[in-house]
Structures are given as C-alpha cells and as structure tokens.
Amino acid sequence: MKLEIDLRGLWENVRKMGAEGPQETIRFPPRKVDAPPWNTVDTDPPTGTTGEPGIAQPTEPAVPIEGGALSEESFKIVEGPGGLLQKDGQQIMMYMPGHYPERFEKALQDGNDGNRMHVAFCIHLEKMKQNGAYDTKYFATQRIDDQFSIHDNKSDRKGHAALKVCKYCLNKLNYDGYAVPGRGKGAIFKDFSFETFFERYASFFSSHPLREAPRTPQEKGYTKDWAEVSRRYRASRNYCCEECTVDLNDYQYLLHSHHVNANKQDNRDENLRALCIDCHSKQPFHDHMLVSIKARHLIAQLRQRQKMPAPANWSHVFDLADPGMNGVMHFLQHNHAPIPVVGQDIQDESEAVVATLELAWPSAQLAIAITVEDAVAARQQGWNIFSVEQALATPEHVLGALRQSRFT
Numbered sequence: 467m468k469l470e471i472d473l474r475g476l477w478e479n480v481r482k483m484g485a486e487g488p489q490e491t492i493r494f495p496p497r498k499v500d501a502p503p504w505n506t507v508d509t510d511p512p513t514g515t516t517g518e519p520g521i522a523q524p525t526e527p528a529v530p531i532e533g534g535a536l537s538e539e540s541f542k543i544v545e546g547p548g549g550l551l552q553k554d555g556q557q558i559m560m561y562m563p564g565h566y567p568e569r570f571e572k573a574l575q576d577g578n579d580g581n582r583m584h585v586a587f588c589i590h591l592e593k594m595k596q597n598g599a600y601d602t603k604y605f606a607t608q609r610i611d612d613q614f615s616i617h618d619n620k621s622d623r624k625g626h627a628a629l630k631v632c633k634y635c636l637n638k639l640n641y642d643g644y645a646v647p648g649r650g651k652g653a654i655f656k657d658f659s660f661e662t663f664f665e666r667y668a669s670f671f672s673s674h675p676l677r678e679a680p681r682t683p684q685e686k687g688y689t690k691d692w693a694e695v696s697r698r699y700r701a702s703r704n705y706c707c708e709e710c711t712v713d714l715n716d717y718q719y720l721l722h723s724h725h726v727n728a729n730k731q732d733n734r735d736e737n738l739r740a741l742c743i744d745c746h747s748k749q750p751f752h753d754h755m756l757v758s759i760k761a762r763h764l765i766a767q768l769r770q771r772q773k774m775p776a777p778a779n780w781s782h783v784f785d786l787a788d789p790g791m792n793g794v795m796h797f798l799q800h801n802h803a804p805i806p807v808v809g810q811d812i813q814d815e816s817e818a819v820v821a822t823l824e825l826a827w828p829s830a831q832l833a834i835a836i837t838v839e840d841a842v843a844a845r846q847q848g849w850n851i852f853s854v855e856q857a858l859a860t861p862e863h864v865l866g867a868l869r870q871s872r873f874t
C-alpha cells in the first residue's frame with residue numbers, strides 16, 4: 467500500500483486548519499479508527515469473560531513482516547505516528563542484519579557490539595534515508611525475544627544476536643525520560659525491553675502481530691475454575707477498579723482480576739486485585755497486554771463522566787495516561803508544566819463526543835492528541851492541538867503556548 471500523505475504533511479494540514487477552515491477529508495492510512503465511535507461507546511467484543519487473560523486480541527491477522535528487506539519505496543514511508551516506525555499499519559523495528567566479519571563474531575558473543583535496533587525514525591535513519599543507504603540493507607522486524615537474525619557480509623555465515631536498542635531512538639522518543647537530565651540514561655538503556663516497548667505504544671497502531679498461537683486459559687497457567695473465581699472476585703468489588711476506582715458495571719469485560727504475586731494458581735482473595743485494563747496494563751511483568759486506544763479512551767470517558775477527580779500531580783497523570791505518552795510527560799514534568807487533564811472529551815454543538823484528547827489543558831484550550839482524527843475534530847471545536855511527535859520534537863512550543871495562554 468502506498469501512503470499518499472506522510473505524517474508531517476498531514477499534521478501541517480491539521481495545524482493550518484485554524485486559518486483555513488476544516489478540510490473535507492484527511493486521510494491517515496496507518497490508523498484505522500472506526501467511524502465516530504466516541505459518542506456511541508460501542509466497544510470491541512469482550513476479549514474473554516474471564517477477566518484475567520487480559521489480552522486485547524489482535525484486530526487483524528498478522529502481516530508477515532519479520533525479516534522483510536525494506537525497499538527504497540517502503541523505507542521512505544516507515545515513519546509512523548509519534549515518530550515510531552510502521553509498515554502496513556503495524557509497529558516495526560528496523561536494523562541492518564549484515565555485519566563485517568569481525569563485528570559479526572563479536573555481535574554473536576555480545577549483542578551490544580553489533581548493529582543497533584531502531585525503534586523510531588531517529589537522526590541516524592534520517593541520515594541513511596538522505597544518503598540513499600536503504601536499499602536492502604535495512605530489515606523490518608517485530609521480534610521481541612532478543613534473537614535477531616544477523617549475517618556476515620563477506621560470507622554466508624548466519625546467526626542470532628541480542629542486538630541492543632539505538633540510543634538516538636531513545637533520545638528522540640524521550641523514552642522513559644531518556645533525554646531529561648538526571649533520569650539516568652544508562653539504566654534506561656540497560657533496562658530496555660522490546661516487549662515492553664511494543665506494549666507501551668499499542669494505542670498508536672491499529673493492528674498488532676500475533677505473537678503466539680491462541681492458548682486456553684489453562685495453557686496460560688490459570689486454574690480450571692478461574693473464570694468463575696474471577697467473576698466472583700470482580701463482583702465482590704462491585705466491578706470497580708481497585709486502582710483508579712472507575713466503575714465498570716456496564717463494561718465488565720474491561721475489568722480484570724489481577725494476580726498480585728504473578729502466580730496464576732494463587733487465587734486467594736488477598737492475591738487478587740480488580741483492575742481496569744488500563745491500570746492492569748501498567749502493572750509490572752505483564753506480557754502481551756496490548757490495549758487498544760478505543761478501550762483506553764472508553765475508560766477515560768467513564769472516569770470523566772463519573773466525575774472522578776482530575777490528577778493532582780504528575781505521578782497521577784502517569785498512572786492515568788496512555789503509556790505511549792511517557793516521553794512527552796517526562797518533558798512536561800521536567801519543565802514544570804501545569805498538570806493536564808487526562809482523556810478530555812470534546813463535544814460538538816449537539817453535545818456528541820467528537821474527540822478524546824490524551825493530555826489537555828482546558829483553560830488554555832490546548833492539548834496533545836494521539837490520533838489525527840481526534841486532532842481534526844478538536845481543532846474544529848477551536849482547540850490548539852499538538853501531535854505526540856510535535857510535542858517530542860519541540861516541547862518548548864507546547865510550553866510556550868501554555869505560558870502564553872495564561873496572559874490572554
């Protein structure tokens with residue numbers, strides 16, 4: 467599929483709209499958000515009534531991306547939402563499997579000595595694109611098991627290496643606050659996990675690779691009676707999240723029972739916690755929790771409708787917001803930005819919800835949106851919207867706009 471508009475041009479259009487009035491259609495191929503679901507609160511079918519398997523099912527069958535050499539054409543369009551990398555609407559990483567003999571040997575021993583895994587469109591990739599160094603040198607992959615295929619450029623020797631993430635990429639995304647002084651670059655790099663990385667940005671992509679064959683709850687380690695145990699436990703908590711307190715009586719499938727000590731056989735009450743899938747996905751050691759932006763926005767809407775208190779500090783903002791906003795939030799926190807509202811609903815004249823804005827400052831009519839659809843709709847209601855990518859590239863613009871709004 468050929469993308470006709472790249473992200474930058476698209477967001478430029480969005481930004482110009484204030485002056486030029488709304489455009490008829492804005493296409494954004496990588497994301498497929500259904501026709502306005504925000505005011506109808508329809509949701510994906512339950513991802514299992516047992517609660518715990520906790521996995522938002524991939525929305526589409528996997529596209530075999532693994533190991534695909536990127537053509538000149540595809541290299542040019544890999545820039546995805548939020549500065550991430552995408553191919554066919556799915557999140558990917560890019561790397562050069564070819565190594566010179568000596569480097570190849572070293573990489574097999576220690577992945578740190580091999581080529582880097584790119585997770586964002588960093589300045590290094592930008593340079594490669596300008597130099598035209600893309601032709602078949604770069605491969606796309608979605609592997610998350612640290613076993614990346616590499617080969618020797620001078621012979622046909624092949625192998626697998628635990629290549630490490632590119633630091634330019636971490637910097638560009640401000641991953642975990644990587645670019646913020648004092649956050650500890652070394653530890654962020656050392657603790658980096660490709661699996662966690664993919665989970666964090668799940669909302670930015672419409673489809674996700676199938677990472678494993680579907681398994682029954684028992685194969686996943688749950689007890690035979692888990693469905694019943696989970697149902698009973700969640701009922702005993704009145705179908706409210708024990709972390710953020712959102713009431714999910716009307717959306718019980720969005721509430722999971724979580725095993726605190728990670729032992730899925732230990733179903734004692736004191737080892738269980740009822741968690742909405744947003745809070746659940748932010749618990750440590752959760753693999754394969756890919757939560758759709760639809761589900762996260764629905765939970766954000768419910769929290770707002772139930773008049774739950776807005777976050778009072780940044781740690782609360784981090785708890786409530788989409789984890790893909792982590793880089794932006796670290797910048798804002800570091801620069802003492804005012805505390806934003808998380809998941810602000812925007813309504814049109816008929817009071818239909820037309821957009822959900824991830825981080826918003828309503829008194830300034832300013833927000834950072836994840837999807838272009840949200841951005842376009844909010845702009846039409848007079849809001850000043852930044853994309854995640856813009857907020858990462860020029861956080862000073864967001865801060866400047868916030869400061870200015872206080873004096874007008």
Ligand SMILES: [Zn+2]
Pocket residue numbers: 583584585586587588589590591632633634635
């Ligand atoms: Zn990079």
Ligand SMILES: [Zn+2]
Pocket residue numbers: 707708709710711712741742743744745746
């Ligand atoms: Zn919650």
Ligand SMILES: [Zn+2]
Pocket residue numbers: 520723724725746749752
């Ligand atoms: Zn859990």
